[in-house]
Amino acid sequence: MSRKSLYYASNPMDVSKLKEEYRNLKTCNFPVEYYTEKEINRKFSFSEAGALVTDNDAEINPYKHVHLLIEKAVSKGYVSMQKQKSMERY
Numbered sequence: 001m002s003r004k005s006l007y008y009a010s011n012p013m014d015v016s017k018l019k020e021e022y023r024n025l026k027t028c029n030f031p032v033e034y035y036t037e038k039e040i041n042r043k044f045s046f047s048e049a050g051a052l053v054t055d056n057d058a059e060i061n062p063y064k065h066v067h068l069l070i071e072k073a074v075s076k077g078y079v080s081m082q083k084q085k086s087m088e089r090y
Contacts, residue, residue: 003059008040008051015050022052031055 025032
């Protein structure tokens, strides 16, 4: 599943970093747009100093993903899982 994502600079001092990220993504031919504060105000119900809009971003279920990573680590012997004894109430 993929969808558009909005990544905005919550601090005006971060706009330069966001613009650098925009240039890097563009250089690698990723679908990305840069929105100025005026564009954000026009398209959304909030205001930020700048934003990136990306398309076709991947989406995962973080809970399921972490559990699959743990299962893989256990199967490779990187970690061991031991049953925890139930705790008695005091």
